Amino acid sequence: MPESDEIPPTLVSLYKSDHLQQYHLYTARDFALDEYFQEWVLRPDVKNTYYWDTWLKLHPEKQEAVDMAIQLVKSIHFRGYQMTAADKEQLWENIWDSIAADDINALSSTPAPAASRFRIFSWKYAAAILLFILLGILWLFMRTPPFHTVTATVATQPGQTKRLLLPDSSEVFLNASSRLLYTQKERLVREVWLDGEAWFHVKHKEDNRSFIVHTYDHLSVEVLGTQFNVNNFGNKIAVVLQEGSIKLNITEQQGQHVTQLYLTPGEMLRYDKKDGDYSKSRTDAEKVTAWTHGQLIMDEYTVADAIQFMQQVFDRHVTIKDRRLLQYSVSGSMPIIYNADTMLMQFEKAFNVRFDKRDDTNHVREN
Numbered sequence: 074m075p076e077s078d079e080i081p082p083t084l085v086s087l088y089k090s091d092h093l094q095q096y097h098l099y100t101a102r103d104f105a106l107d108e109y110f111q112e113w114v115l116r117p118d119v120k121n122t123y124y125w126d127t128w129l130k131l132h133p134e135k136q137e138a139v140d141m142a143i144q145l146v147k148s149i150h151f152r153g154y155q156m157t158a159a160d161k162e163q164l165w166e167n168i169w170d171s172i173a174a175d176d177i178n179a180l181s182s183t184p185a186p187a188a189s190r191f192r193i194f195s196w197k198y199a200a201a202i203l204l205f206i207l208l209g210i211l212w213l214f215m216r217t218p219p220f221h222t223v224t225a226t227v228a229t230q231p232g233q234t235k236r237l238l239l240p241d242s243s244e245v246f247l248n249a250s251s252r253l254l255y256t257q258k259e260r261l262v263r264e265v266w267l268d269g270e271a272w273f274h275v276k277h278k279e280d281n282r283s284f285i286v287h288t289y290d291h292l293s294v295e296v297l298g299t300q301f302n303v304n305n306f307g308n309k310i311a312v313v314l315q316e317g318s319i320k321l322n323i324t325e326q327q328g329q330h331v332t333q334l335y336l337t338p339g340e341m342l343r344y345d346k347k348d349g350d351y352s353k354s355r356t357d358a359e360k361v362t363a364w365t366h367g368q369l370i371m372d373e374y375t376v377a378d379a380i381q382f383m384q385q386v387f388d389r390h391v392t393i394k395d396r397r398l399l400q401y402s403v404s405g406s407m408p409i410i411y412n413a414d415t416m417l418m419q420f421e422k423a424f425n426v427r428f429d430k431r432d433d434t435n436h437v438r439e440n
Contacts, residue, residue, distance in 0.1 A: 097132055102244055102274070104142035114146045145238045223257040229269075231388040232411045239265075243284065244274040246365045249386040249411065250306075270304040270385070272365045275317075291324040292344050292351075301336075302362050306385045310344040312336065315358040323351060369409050371423070375402045379420045387413040391428065398426065 096104075104110045113121040129136060223240045227247060235247045239255050241263055247253055251269020258264075261282040265273075268289060275284045275296050286294040288305045292312075299317025304310065312321065314336040321334045321342055326349040334353065336342060341356040360370040369382070377399040383389045386409075393399065403423050410416055417428050 096128065097135065099135070099138065101138040101141035101145065104139060105145040105238060106242060110142065111146055114143050141236065145236065145244070223255070225255040226253065228252040232386065232413060234411065239263075241278070241284075242276045244276075246272040248272075248364065250388055267303055267305050270302070270306060270364075272300070272302045272362055274300045290344075290346050291326055291349060293322045295320045295322060302358075307381070308346050310346065311341060311361075312344075313341045313356060313358050313361045314338050315362060323349075325349065363406075364409060367409050368406055370406050372404055373402045374404065374423075375400060376424055376426065379424065383413065383416065383420075386411075387416070389413045389417075398424075401426070 096107075099107070109121070110125075113125050125139075129139060225240055227235060227237060229235050229247050229249050229251050231250050233249055237245055237247070239245060240257070243263075245253065248270035251267070251271060253269075253271060254266040256264050263282060263284045264287065265285070266287045266289060273286070273296075284296045286296075286303055288294075288303065288310050290305075290310065292310055294301065294303060294312055296317065296319045299319055300315040301317075301319055302311075302313045302315065304312075312319070316338055318338075319336050321336065323332045323334065323344065324330070325332070334342065334351075336353070339355055339358050340353060341358075341361070342351060342353050344351040360372065363370045371378075376393070380391045380393075380399075383391050401424050405423070407419050407423065410419070421427055
């Protein structure tokens with residue numbers, strides 16, 4: 074007998090919440106940022122486990138997104154203050170008990186002249202308002218945890234990628250053979266040092282705290298909330314903006330003068346580490362960031378590009394005997410398989426060449 078899609082009666086109230094949240098439309102990032110989902114991943118209990126297990130049976134197509142979201146949530150440590158429901162209830166009871174006690178005392182006392190009663194009435198409610206204000210300030214203070222310096226590091230090996238959430242909930246996809254250091258020494262400044270390549274989806278904060286990516290050279294990227302890609306491999310740096318806006322700070326190699334440039338979506342900045350030259354141009358951001366979806370988009374892609382790819386992603390050095398082969402180019406796309414030998418085979422088919430392995434160095438020759 075096939076399984077029924079009918080929602081169990083005990084979950085009606087939960088599925089009303091699901092309807093309001095529209096979980097069936099959520100991406101992995103949406104799940105990871107949802108408080109109820111985080112509660113299930115970090116503090117599972119009978120109720121939320123039953124809910125999510127049942128929900129996944131009704132929405133099996135979201136299993137991959139949920140699995141990725143679980144990985145994202147577990148990649149950071151959540152810390153914060155939350156007043157329990159009992160504490161909130163006790164707070165309100167104390168407030169109203171205080172006002173009620175004032176009312177009883179006023180009724181049981183000897184009647185006072187009208188003007189005096191008005192002054193007592195005004196003073197009483199002014200005190201109540203002041204009490205509300207003080208409690209509100211106290212509540213905000215208790216909800217705002219003291220600031221502590223935050224530092225996090227992550228690295229990938231050749232042929233390995235990682236998708237993670239930074240402590241500020243910004244999403245990062247770190248390419249192979251890359252290193253990233255995240256630090257927040259001030260409440261309104263988030264900084265990242267990148268060696269390699271990474272795609273960023275920076276979470277915008279209400280207090281407009283800045284997010285700066287440093288490249289260990291003379292270029293840094295400053296953003297508030299956006300999606301962009303930074304490639305810091307080899308002798309060049311490439312920054313591509315996908316959404317939002319970013320500001321680039323370029324320091325002259327000789328001197329302290331800083332040039333500021335702004336990128337709009339679809340623009341790329343290339344920076345030469347050797348001489349400090351840079352240029353800005355239009356590009357297809359979706360093609361540049363296709364690696365985050367496991368695709369290599371090849372537009373007039375040469376053997377030299379393939380050699381650079383193997384070195385960047387797999388730390389596999391490839392040389393050629395006939396330098397003319399460097400100019401061979403193809404256009405199209407292929408899946409990125411994070412296995413060096415498999416990628417070499419794909420390049421062999423694409424360029425109609427054969428790679429010879431000699432003492433851990435690959436030589437290429439034409440078929």
